[in-house]
Amino acid sequence: MLEMLWWAQQSPMSQAPADATCARHRATDASIRIRQLEADVDRLLLINRALWELVRAQHGLEDSHLLEKVKELDLRDGRLDGKLTAHQIQRCQRCGRTLSRKHPRCIYCGGESFQRDAFETVR
Numbered sequence: 001m002l003e004m005l006w007w008a009q010q011s012p013m014s015q016a017p018a019d020a021t022c023a024r025h026r027a028t029d030a031s032i033r034i035r036q037l038e039a040d041v042d043r044l045l046l047i048n049r050a051l052w053e054l055v056r057a058q059h060g061l062e063d064s065h066l067l068e069k070v071k072e073l074d075l076r077d078g079r080l081d082g083k084l085t086a087h088q089i090q091r092c093q094r095c096g097r098t099l100s101r102k103h104p105r106c107i108y109c110g111g112e113s114f115q116r117d118a119f120e121t122v123r
């Protein structure tokens with residue numbers, strides 16, 4: 001009888017409730033994270049709209065100007081897909097190693113990174 005009890009505790013079935021609890025916690029964490037990201041997107045959309053309305057009013061622009069600019073930026077990576085992607089890997093001109101976007105200089109030799117604009121450090 002004790003042997004059967006030991007076997008039941010070692011079997012994969014005895015692990016099932018713990019696995020289910022762990023899966024429930026991960027699902028809850030993911031759900032919370034999604035809500036936070038949705039709130040971030042909503043806030044960024046609000047800020048972008050406010051910025052656009054300020055710029056449009058102060059410079060006499062139209063929505064068509066914004067749409068043309070969005071299309072131009074979208075096409076910079078060669079694909080009209082509604083997003084900026086395909087950042088090219090930059091190599092240090094001094095040592096040849098891969099440069100990090102988060103560092104203004106090569107972390108190996110101190111060589112200068114040639115970032116194109118302020119957004120290069122964000123992603």
Ligand SMILES: [Zn+2]
Binds near residue numbers: 093107111
């Ligand atoms: Zn380097």
